[in-house]
Amino acid sequence: MSDFPSSAKVVVIGAGIVGNCVVGHLAELGWTDMVLIEKGPLPNPGGSTGHASNFIFPVDHNKEMALLGEQSANQYRDLDLSVDSGGIEVARTEERMNELARRMTSAKAWGIEAHMLTPAEVKELVPFVNEDIIKGGFYCPTVSVVDSLETGTVMRKKALDKNALEVFANTEVLDLETEDGDVAVNGRRRITAVVTDKGRIEAEHVVIACGVWSNRIANMADTYIPLVPTVHQMADVGPIDVLAETNNEIGYPIVRDMDTFCYERQSSGSMEVGSYGHRAILHHPDEIPSNEEAALSPTEMPFTPDDFDEQMEQAIELMDMLGDAEIKYAINGLLSLTPDGMPCLGEMPDVENLWSAAAVWVKEGPGMGQVVAEWMTYGYPRVIDAHGADIARFYDEEKSDEHIWSRADESFIKTYGIVHPSEQWGGQRNLTTSPYFSRQQSLAAEFFQARSWERPQWYNANNDLVERYGLSEREVEWDNRWWSPITHGEHLNLRENCGVVDLSAFQVYSLTGPGAVEFAERLAVNKVGKAIGTSTYTPWLTADGGFHSDLTMMRMGEEEIRVVTGVFDGGRDEFWVRKHMPTDGSVAFQNVTMGITTLGLWGPKAAAVLGQLTSHDLSQEGSPYGSIREIDVAGIPCHIFRISYVGDSGWEIYTAWENGPKLWDALFEAGESHGIRPTGGGVYGSSGRVEKGYRLMGAELESEYNPLEAGLARPKVKAADFIGKEAYLAAREAGDPIAKMCTFTVEDNTDSQGRKRYMQGGNEPILTTAGERIVDSHGRGSRVTTASPGPSVGKHLLMGYVPTELAVIGTELSVMYMNELFPIKVGAVEGAVFDSDDRRLKA
């Protein structure tokens, strides 16, 4: 054993599947001088990897999880530590059969082979299933069973064989040291050293891959990884002859009994019955025993049989043979849950070079390890856009034990649940509300939560619009869930009269100082340093030239730039600014979100309404498109920003938070005779936007696509340098984009049962009319990035990328929804299906 080192380039803490894969991938990317520290023994340190059920169902509705699951499955396959057992999700209810149809749709989107089975066909594959209690199954032949412990060992050895790594097991981390560095400028401390019971290591980078203990380690650096150790119960029952006779670790497909939140997975002569159906059982990391204190391993907590009894009865219903098998081993196994169900990857926003690789399960371990290694190497992952897993996404309100526990308590049952794409949380609501919250409540607003912010999706007080415009509920409950025809009515009213949208959740930053404009140029693709009072809508790119963000930058003064971005990406965007800002003091950063509130006023009557409250010239001359003007509105000092994300002329009106309610009241009073209505996010974020083909970060815009493909490339590239410029120029020189963002019209919404159906924008695959997948030359499959009604065009609308040769208006294609094909046409390429020449905006 070598002496304990005093310094290293990288210290990775934790030798579970994640830590091992991080060091393996880092070594492949050329990193050396790494140290892997593990509190427990090897190869099984006692974390969640050691008791994982080790199977991968590659189909997931979420793109990151599906593609990283697939990526991980392939890495296990490449190491020859994986067996394709196949797997079947069985349905006991009609509702679940619909969900399985949705699974088929997602399988198609990701190009994963899958089949619907009749009960008899399920029984053919798994003869001990009671086919009488099931309605059918979803069969995926590439479901695999992997050896995660051995994979960890092999990945570690890869790094060891390159002499890139030293490994220290049975070594406990006692502290993480940070220095203040440039904290006064960018709010970020810097990691400096890891203190262990074997000695102190100075480190340039430190990676926390400590599974359920990750937050405890993060706390040592005075920072926070929001995850909670959560129990998943499993019991090994056997011996069972029919299983033993296979002479195999796994000889039958894994069965997921979805409606009972249970799975049955053969393990040699036994059956492992695992449950996600019990009450949520959460633990604080400090409650997890050490290796010495634990009866089994730290993460194999004492089994609480009362929680499992119902699952047993249900398991016996499905497989009678289980009833007479002995329960040989049963645990409350720990795994990690986060507030939003996604992992926590990337650099800690407040501690430079401290990385989180946490809340990752075995099924996505190797892929997530690669993501983190690439992130450290290239500044952003290449294998996939991991924005949904970015640790920087969390707001402070999401980083409390109370919040995580509540979310985990609510989400545990959703592990095998049927989760609607728009499903809202029950608990931990009203964490951040706008100045208009009480007014919106009295208008019976239906609030949707955007991270911590509450935003009205529609106002039930507008119910009269349903009658006015002759609207109706949707035919199928699933399509109608978390939706209302009122939003349709608000849309039509805005197009006819005008509407007010609460935009207080906008994240607003101020960059000031002599270097502010220069720094702004460095972030943005488009030129920011224009005249005072102008704005720039611009992408921010990763170094590889993909989208990191899209947002608005405003020249507010000689040395002042205002950045306005959406609430979903606020955390990531603020981090991006802090990470890249100069530390010489030439730029000061301030998050002014909570000081500034914004109301959007749009529609043909918007100017008439605003005109009553100001003497300012509101014409295109006095208030040109894209301009910011400081004026009084109803005697309140405001900035009016002529812009539109909904396709009708109008303004975003910015004012001090405390003036908000007065401004709201003034607008509604002035608008009363102009048909003004409070208008929700259903119009702003969906129908208004999609009719105009406006892209949204995280939906249409991802790091895997560049501005040429998104249709956001300007004719010329500015002279100033900016992040991603080299890659952007290379893409421009490479010629036409290979894929283009299009808007599609659904030509017939009728399904095989004669019902009108409405796609949700949950990654439904865009296919040829024959139902074949469409994949561009970079391997990216075409899929729906956003779906929305287009009330003003009378059609359901979809957005998505297709290869350039198909991106021609009128091209006939199809979309799969609930495992059925619906005909669609390209309605717009990089443009709008509604008011395509923007006459309404110029009005």
Add this chain to the structure above:
Amino acid sequence: MRILVCVKRVPAPGAKINVTTDGQAVETAHLGFTTSPHEECAVEEAVQITERMGGEVTVLTVGPAEAEEQLRYAASVGCHNLVLVPTDGLALDPQRTAAIITETVGGLEADGGGFDLILFGNESADSGGFQVGVRVAHALGRPIVNGIKGIDVEDDHIVARRAVDAGFEVYELPRPAVLGVKEGINLPRYPTMKGRLASKKAEMVSQPIDAENGGQVMVRLHRPAETVKETVMLGDSEEAAPAIVDLLEEIGVLQ
């Protein structure tokens, strides 16, 4: 054949056992609970005997209300009757425990007939007092032998084998008798799923009974000083073979 098995609910710790700060108990915050291993074997033996010969197994525990879990476990592997004497919060010494059991057995026998055989574990996994079974047997006026790893039930007597270094000592006790059973007598079965589910429905009698403490008072629990053990490295290849064989000779396993 009516058999009574007396069991004790004990924590199931790992290699390191922590003590509460007041020193009065084992820290069980993250521990599960189980039946003392010797008693688990006693339960299995009783079930096997009744499976062979017919009859009923009654399981008795003196302990907290949560000890129901251990009784249900016994039911899940084939025991028939469950009896709990709840003693929540009481500090029981061996004399008091024995007196409670003796009185309870008296009541059970008065109601349901005498037990042909009463099984205890040789000693409890936690406090290890080595005496409750003997005290109960003596109070009931029945013979008892401890350390039993083999039981044959004959018509009028019971043959019990006690493991010693060279083999077994054989005892022959008239019925009714009491035995202290040691782990290794059998390999206890695990409950089946159906057994577990059925055990939830098994009837459990809870009857509080108390007695006086004797003269032993526990002051506190503590952990022995840690001894750090270094692994002796004998080599890093097949060239270590002579060193290994030297070791085998030294400890006398190589004749």
Add this chain to the structure above:
Amino acid sequence: MTLLVILEHDRGDLAEASREAMTAGRSLAEQMGDDLHAVLIGEGADHLTDEAAELGAQTVHVVTHDILTDYGPDAWAESVRQLADEIDAAAVLAVGTDRGNEVMAQLAARTDLPFVANCVSVDASDDEGWSMTRLQWGGSLLEDSTIEAERKLVSIGHHAVVASDALAPGAGTVEEFEPELDGSHAVTIIKDRAVLSQGVTLSTAPVVVSGGRGVGSADGFGILEELADLLSGRVGCSRAVTNNGWRPHADQVGQTGTRIAPEIYIATGISGAIQHWVGAMASKRILAINTDPEANMVAKADYAVIGDLHKIVPAVTAEIKRRKGST
């Protein structure tokens, strides 16, 4: 007043535990300021009086009775009870062997006095109440206790004291004692003895040679079988092995398999998951053979060889054969 120490013997051979009992007894008697008496019971005991004196007994009581042919807990305990009354013993002491604790428990039951088993230290300086430290959890924990009783009944944990000779022998006055016993006391006397006839089992084998995932296949266990046979031992395995179907479940050492306590446990290619460790930790010695020096099993073993079991195990077998051949 006296301290009475029960000496164990097996039909005339003084048990090592009795030397421990006398060692502890001497120190206790000194604290108490009392005489140290020893008691020998049953056939063959009369040969041991000199040895008892050598170990410091002032008086050696030799208990004889027609029914005291062999060991029996009732007969022994009843004899000690009557003797203790006769000599007005302030305390009775034994070592916490199976027999020692059994006789003491019987004695306690007969007198309804407290009995403190498996002490590692005793403070007997106060006549009224003693305080002591005793073993709980098989030695994983210690319990501080006190007793108040007119006659203190205590056993000393086996191996808790190191047996030593007395600085000076005791007077060793031999006194015969014939208790009043009847047939009821004979009920639990050993009727017969049996020598193990069947082969060793995994749980009783003096040597267990075990293989884990590192063995690689069912066939790979051939070399472990050969070594185990040479050592009259048994082959065991880890859960990973039974999960892979390489060995039957009966061979599995671990929490959910068999718990073993051999003289030596040779663990080859076993990482040492806790599940496994729990089954193996009672082994008197552990030799780990593993390619990974960081493996849990290596850290917990008494001895380790870092290397490939497929080479090391056959080399050990060959070395044993060579030595056997040469003798």
